[in-house]
Amino acid sequence: MGQRRPHRTTTRGLALLATGAMLLTGAACTSQKAASSGGDSGGKIKIGLVTKTDSNPYFVELRESAKAEADKSGAELIALAGKFDGDNDGQVAALENLVQQGVKAILVTPSNSTGILGAIKQARDKGILVIALDTRTDPESAVDATLATDxxxxxxxxxxxxxxxxxxxxxxxxxxxxxxxxxxxxxxxxxxxxxxxxxxxxxxxxxxxxxxxxxxxxxxxxxxxxxxxxxxxxxxxxxxxxxxxxxxxxxxxxxxxxxxxxxxxxxxxxxxxxxxxxxxxxxxxFPKKMAEQGVQAGVEFARTGKKLSGFVNTxxxxxxxxxxxxxxxxxxxxxxxxxxx
Incomplete structure (x- = not known):
């Protein structure tokens, strides 16, 4: 909130985002890990997702859509969330958790558009692609790209x-x-x-x-x-x-x-x-669109090094x-x- 936030009376777009299964440990956050055959990631590309909560239907849909796209792309989605909308500390802990797990890209719906900037910078400094979904960071340049509603x-x-x-x-x-x-x-x-x-x-x-x-x-x-x-x-x-x-x-x-x-x-x-x-x-x-495009961008970055950039209005x-x-x-x-x- 999901922000994840317009002006003319025109119609546009379509979108959504994503899932995980398997509880992970994480002090200040809820976490889920996508199960993979054989009980491990099998060398799959790891994509992280951090939503504001894991209970709001909007973010549930976003998570499930991301999970489906990751499965389709042969990647592994690790989905974490804050305990409640506004849980910045939980989201910071989730980003740190994902960095430790070796993800190639992180998709995040920030509860606090400034409070999470330090954790995002640490992830990007380690070469991880970070894309904001639904909610812009402040400044927007703190992430590589944003996929969101205006x-x-x-x-x-x-x-x-x-x-x-x-x-x-x-x-x-x-x-x-x-x-x-x-x-x-x-x-x-x-x-x-x-x-x-x-x-x-x-x-x-x-x-x-x-x-x-x-x-x-x-x-x-x-x-x-x-x-x-x-x-x-x-x-x-x-x-x-x-x-x-x-x-x-x-x-x-x-x-x-x-x-x-x-x-x-x-x-x-x-x-x-x-x-x-x-x-x-x-x-x-259209959170499905956000989720799918975010996962696709993360997988492409992991495979080719090409980065999505700028704001994409879904x-x-x-x-x-x-x-x-x-x-x-x-x-x-x-x-x-x-x-x-």
Whole structure:
């Protein structure tokens, strides 16, 4: 968060990422190692993956996609994760672990875009290719390449949709944010405000609270915010788990009618939520594309020394069954065919 974070109303891209099996030891992180025939790596190219958590469905999908691509390429994926979104220490320990295991490339979704820079530098100094997935580092040049959604654009698309869906009604917005200090979280937040046409701190924003992208925390945050002001008609969500939590709190208070709820992710469950009317829109990302291209780049580097470089935008698509003027979108039937594909 997965960040892993846009601006025009165009549709684009497809993406996803990856897996591992077999628990490894690691003090501050969860780890999994891909099993290989004969019980060892058999001389396979080792590719490391470090995600923000191993429980968020987005990062589970990313991991499984990376594992599938590694198997297809004859490589071994070693997948590690922080214990929670924001666990920078866990991710640093995971990178150090992967370096010790002799990986040729590391794919990482940074929880803290600056806190992990030292561990990334140590890996690159040892000749390891490091690619950021989903979330940019700060500076972006700290890694060899980045494969990610343009998260400012994703937020802007969510905001543009919500604004158009409100019609003539002035916005009264609650914002269920992600993790304080997270690059993706800030980019999506800022993009949403740009899309809906509000400045930070505008009186139309009834309140904002961090949720770490967690459904239970989002539900509690929404409950807290509604106690202060229940005249909400629009909700920004950092991701789909937050949207589900916020929607549960709205429903418990009988406040769902007339409230336009947006989300970002585009997981299959999220698309089904939109189809069921739990929230109006989700902005689809493509983690499979991130994962596959990341593994492919790692394997090519190990075999030829060629490095992927720069930022690669893997796309964002608005998914809704209630299209609005001025915002390009696909319906949930298309979304279910392409969710995290």
């Amino acid at each position: 998260n400012t654009e994703a937020g802007r698309l969510e905001g543009q949709y919500v604004k158009a869906a409100l019609g003539d009604r002035p916005p009264a917005v609650i914002m269920l944010d992600g993790t304080p200090g997270g690059t993706v979280d800030q980019q999506r937040h800022d993009g949403f405000l740009q899309g809906i046409g509000l400045a930070e701190g505008a009186p139309q924003i009834l309140g904002a609270e961090p949720t770490n992208g967690d459904q239970n925390k989002a539900q509690q945050a929404m409950e807290n915010l509604l106690q202060r002001n229940s005249s909400v008609n629009a909700v920004y969500n950092i991701n789909e788990p937050a949207a589900r939590g916020g929607q549960a709190a709205l429903q418990a208070r009988g406040l769902t009618d007339g409230v336009v709820v947006g989300a970002i992710d585009g997981g299959c469950q999220g698309v089904r939520d939109v189809q069921a009317g739990k929230y109006a829109v989700t902005v689809m990302q 796309g964002a698509v608005v998914i809704t069954d209630k299209p609005v003027p001025g915002v390009d979108s696909k319906d949930t039937a298309w979304g279910l065919q392409n969710c995290w594909g």
